[in-house]
Amino acid sequence: MSRLMGLYAQHLGAEQRSPYASRGEYEAAVARAAELLERADYVVAGIGSGMSSACGYDHYHPIRDFEEGGRLERFRRAHGFETLMDGYYHLYASNEERWGFIAAYVDYVESAPVGRPYRQLAGLLAKKEHFVLTTNVDGQVRRAFAPGRTWLFQGDLAFLQCSQPCCDELWPADGFVRRALDAMGEGHVSAPSELLPRCPRCGWLMAPWVRDETFLEGSLWQEQRKRYEAFVGEALASGGCVLFLELGVGGMTPGVIELPFWDMTAHNDNAFYLRVNLGKIDEPRQLGERSLTVCADIADVTDGMCALLGVREEER
Numbered sequence: 001m002s003r004l005m006g007l008y009a010q011h012l013g014a015e016q017r018s019p020y021a022s023r024g025e026y027e028a029a030v031a032r033a034a035e036l037l038e039r040a041d042y043v044v045a046g047i048g049s050g051m052s053s054a055c056g057y058d059h060y061h062p063i064r065d066f067e068e069g070g071r072l073e074r075f076r077r078a079h080g081f082e083t084l085m086d087g088y089y090h091l092y093a094s095n096e097e098r099w100g101f102i103a104a105y106v107d108y109v110e111s112a113p114v115g116r117p118y119r120q121l122a123g124l125l126a127k128k129e130h131f132v133l134t135t136n137v138d139g140q141v142r143r144a145f146a147p148g149r150t151w152l153f154q155g156d157l158a159f160l161q162c163s164q165p166c167c168d169e170l171w172p173a174d175g176f177v178r179r180a181l182d183a184m185g186e187g188h189v190s191a192p193s194e195l196l197p198r199c200p201r202c203g204w205l206m207a208p209w210v211r212d213e214t215f216l217e218g219s220l221w222q223e224q225r226k227r228y229e230a231f232v233g234e235a236l237a238s239g240g241c242v243l244f245l246e247l248g249v250g251g252m253t254p255g256v257i258e259l260p261f262w263d264m265t266a267h268n269d270n271a272f273y274l275r276v277n278l279g280k281i282d283e284p285r286q287l288g289e290r291s292l293t294v295c296a297d298i299a300d301v302t303d304g305m306c307a308l309l310g311v312r313e314e315e316r
């Protein structure tokens with residue numbers, strides 16, 4: 001898995017030249033994107049890791065926090081980690097070491113402020129009928145948007161499930177995280193054995209509520225799925241303008257956001273597909289005139305759209 005993650009990181013980091021010949025050409029693309037958003041009656045947003053990268057939250061590439069003096073330095077010293085994914089997918093020698101890193105990782109994402117592009121998007125969508133589907137597990141979407149309007153497809157690091165799972169329950173991770181980090185202090189990388197989170201029903205170790213082969217698609221997940229499907233169904237049947245807005249979706253799970261968005265746009269004349277992505281230039285050809293790709297940093301694009309539409313970022 002870590003090898004796959006490495007390849008994915010290379011893919012994300014592949015150097016791309018801007019497809020725009022001039023600043024004016026880029027600004028025209030952002031203006032067109034703003035116009036599409038303004039015109040939409042319904043917005044279905046699909047958010048991938050590029051959106052969090054645009055906030056400076058990079059889970060796939062080396063980050064300064066692992067360097068000398070950084071809050072995660074001890075994990076680099078102990079295990080050689082340079083990226084958050086190195087730590088998450090590492091095969092640890094003990095559960096104590098694994099949960100020591102998980103505690104630090106959850107604390108890292110939960111203590112990060114909601115990024116400006118997320119708050120700007122929340123502002124841009126505030127007066128629209130909208131729904132947000134994400135493959136990110138870093139909690140940014142959960143914290144930026146109303147709970148009834150999100151589908152956390154791959155789960156959320158801030159929650160724990162039974163690792164079997166024996167039951168349809170989720171537990172907030174914050175209690176474990178606080179106790180483990182307090183006990184570990186500044187220097188340790190292992191959580192104390194007695195603090196490892198265990199399922200109160202069966203006694204098995206818990207697991208982060210993040211997609212793997214035992215991921216719990218339980219009642220919360222199913223409820224989010226149903227709301228999403230109902231929203232999309234109603235939007236497409238309404239005859240109003242439906243904008244499928246894809247932000248920072250990489251190549252790992254095309255079947256969750258990208259391909260369904262293409263499919264629904266292709267089959268509905270009232271739908272339009274707008275993609276903002278630093279690493280993708282080509283338009284999906286089957287969508288003809290009903291697609292636009294803005295190939296740029298999402299943070300610049302949300303800045304530009306907010307300025308053009310006179311929208312302020314939401315407080316979170």
Ligand SMILES: [Zn+2]
Nearest residue numbers: 162166199202
């Ligand atoms: Zn259990």
